[in-house]
Amino acid sequence: MKKSLSALLIFAATCAIGQTKKKYNVQYDEIKADVQPTMWGVFFEDINMGADGGIYAELVKNRSFEFYKPLMGWTIKRDKFNEGDILVVNRKDENTANPRYIRVKANNAVNGSLSLTNEGFRGMGVKKDLGYDFSVMYRQKSPGLKLHTELVDSTGKVIGAGELSPSETGDWKKQSISFKSNATVQKAKLNIWFEGSGEIDLDMISLFPQDTWKGRKGGFRSDMVQLLADMKPGFIRFPGGCIVEGHELSTRYQWKKTIGPIEERQLIINRWNTEFAHRPAPDYFQTFGLGFFEYFQLAEDIGAQPLPILNCGMACQFNTAEVAAIDELDPYVQDALDLIEFANDSTDTKWGKVRAEMGHPKPFNLKMMGVGNENWGPQYVERLKIFTKAIKDKYPDFKLVNSSGTDPDGERFDYLNTTLRGMKADIIDEHYYRRPEWFLQNASRYDNYPRNGSKIFAGEYAAQSDKTVSVDNKNTLQCAIAEAAFMTGLERNADVVNMASYAPLFAHIDGWQWTPDLIWVDNLNSYGTPDYYVQKLFSVNKGTQVVAMTGDGKAIAGTDGIFGSAVVDRKSKELIIKMVNSNASAQNAEISLGGKVKLSKNGVVTVLSADNLNQTNSFQAPKAVSPQDKAIKISGGKVSLAMTPNSFNVIKIKML
Structure with missing residues (x-):
């Protein structure tokens, strides 16, 4: 039987009696780094029926008879x-x-x-x-x-x-x-x-x-968008993912074919249609009812910066590794330049006029773009240099996100990491799909990264309960706690890591290709996983500056299974402390608070936990693992925190 949070807290406190309190220090006026507005975001890809059959609310499949079997559906x-x-x-x-x-x-x-x-x-x-x-x-x-x-x-x-x-x-x-x-x-x-x-x-x-998001005809499922809006993400990366590359170049994502009147958008097969023999989806296509205009509009709706990813003249290297010849790369580069014009420039320009005709004369204020998705090797670098020069020559302040490949280590990663830093890349996109143990072991990954130069985008990550590309992966509490531990390391190093997003975002219970996923949906309902609540707790408690938090004078990055970070929020005037207990037993912590600004004597701790490490959420129990609030006291400049086993704890204290 599932224990209530209050029972767990009593259990934790009882187990902690007699334990030596683990002592930590937060110096909340010692600023370590600024937290970027883009720090925590979301990554959308049309996988797992995320767009058609998902967030795009169209109910008719193959509405224009363009599937390869014209009467499919x-x-x-x-x-x-x-x-x-x-x-x-x-x-x-x-x-x-x-x-x-x-x-x-x-x-x-x-x-x-x-x-x-x-x-x-x-x-x-x-x-x-x-x-x-x-x-x-x-x-x-x-x-x-x-x-x-x-x-x-x-x-x-x-x-x-x-x-x-x-x-x-x-x-x-x-x-x-x-x-x-x-x-x-x-x-x-x-x-x-x-x-x-x-x-x-x-x-x-x-x-x-008719109950679409904001009541827009032909729009989005409001329940799915609301889950994103509730996260208050700093950015939304779109449209993927591997669909940007395509199985081959002919099926790559071409943004210009996704705008304008719906009936004039050219449907293509979704590359996830036949990607996995164990999860075939022969009726999975992209109608582009959700196109680039709608992506920009969605970003604006939820207060997120748009981060489009464009094809760099390379198809998926796992599939065909097809590349466009260098002397035929101009159309790909021009697509990138035209997209910036579409998003930002005057209605007197060709593409600015198209934006206005679609109902948005005001610019979308695009500040960054990804060139290539998960590409690697010298063939990628050769093409990236051409894109970079063309874009920077015309838009010198525009930021570019560059790929570091598919893995967080190994020869491919080392080559790209060294080469991109030598090119003075703005932002390097790192991906990690690994077991929970990897995330716990790598919470200090960025502690020794260079503080100057290229910044990091943790663009795709998710703890895998079984192994990568396994149908047995589940969104368990264990995975969520491991991700939370890792994210304290991202937050602590906010001067290096400027952006982060879990992936994939959505999955339809009857149409998925990949697990685990942040949010699960069926035809009527949607729910957030334990991983969703971890992402949300970080995002809505982002803060504005990282402050010093230590244990025995060192970063709290796994000693005794405890992980921690702290920020202040100058806007809400709050001190926010995040602590993860990855142990199977309760842990008692004493946190000393030092600083010149007076703090309230009352605070709130939000706890994400459950009594079963393999607990998941479901349509039957969508909030089996979900945050619970409890009041705490600050006495003598200290906070006593009894952390339940396998828990993520967020403490918020007002700065007076």
Whole structure:
């Protein structure tokens, strides 16, 4: 049976009786480093159905019939077969971005005699009494058909319905209707049946819930965005990840194809579609309803700096290692320059005008960009130098993030780390997917890094409960505590580490390729893992300056299984102390507080813990491991803290 936090605290205090108190010191007016506003952020990649079927709230799968199987996701039902009554038509020469559409011919169709049904992304999550917006692009050849749209549950029962009567002829038109669902269903379907006689072409068949983030039509799932907003991230890195590189260059991410009218954005296969034989996802594509404009808008919404990552002329080196020839690199470099213009420049410029036409005349204030994702070797450096010169020549103050490869050590890392520092790289992106023990052992990784020169972006990290690329990885308390311990080392070295983000971000319970992940979702619900709460506790308690915190005159980086760091927040006027107990037993700490500013005699400690090291959160128990607050006293300039086993503790004290 799960113990309550109060029981755990009593247990910890009881176990700590008779123990020698471990003594620590915080000198809160001894500033060690400034904490950058970007210190803690989030990294979004369209993996695990993170975009289509995830945060992008579209419910219809393959809405424009552009999957390699044009009717994937759709089922045709007809009482009587008539040759050519439903055709997939390709107009590639006329419209290369969206070539396919469906043509429907009917003669005296009645209820259910001719219909199309869409299964959604592992079903459609619909909510009782919520409105849904249905829309379709149509072109009538012969008027006379009425479209009946229905949401149906797993038994075929209709739980919401509307109807369209297209009347206009000629070029393509768009028509919309709205209707409500009368039930909550985890895996509904959309059924469209035709009534009457006529011929009509259909494209971009779409269904969105009306409770999207900020009520934007065709927008995001509000519950998923809210979890991000609650973290108060300093930045959001997008769109990946390996999808930036592509399996080969033809499937690389090209930002210009993800902006403008939705129907003009060119769908491509998602590289995670067939990446893992143990988790095939043949219906995983990128429609780019979530494109670069929406990424910038999302960053603005949640108060985060945007950090786009662009292809550097190299496909994934694990897949094909295809590279663009040096003399053919100009279009890739121009994409980078044009993106800065799109994000920042005047509406009088070509790409600034495009931004304004999409509804955002004001610049997005882009300050940084990643060149390449997880690339390595001299071929990467050769291309990086070309990008760097072109961007810095035009935008000298613009910051560039450079890859240090896939691992935090080894020959590849050593080569890139040395070479990039010699190039005076702005920011070096380091990645680490390792067992929890690695994170505990590397909490002091940055203590001896150079204090001047290139800064570090801990761009992708997650403790692996089993091993990297294992289906058995779980978001356990053990992993979260190990990450918290490591993050105290990142915070302590904020003059070296300017940015950090866990990865991957989202995973759909029925459509994931990779574990562990920060936030899990199904068609209706979402929850944060223990790792999520660690990230959130650091981010919302970021502070503005790192202050001195020691034990026996040294950094608190694993001695006796204890890890710690401290910051002050000049805005909220708080001293914030973070301590991790990675032991299986309770530990009693006494923290002496030194400084000229008077402190409150009352504080709050937020504790993340559980009595089971393998405890996870779930849809059934989404907050099994979640932060709990308790009041603490400051007496004689000291804080006594009884730390429960395997716990992350955040102490906040007002500075008067």
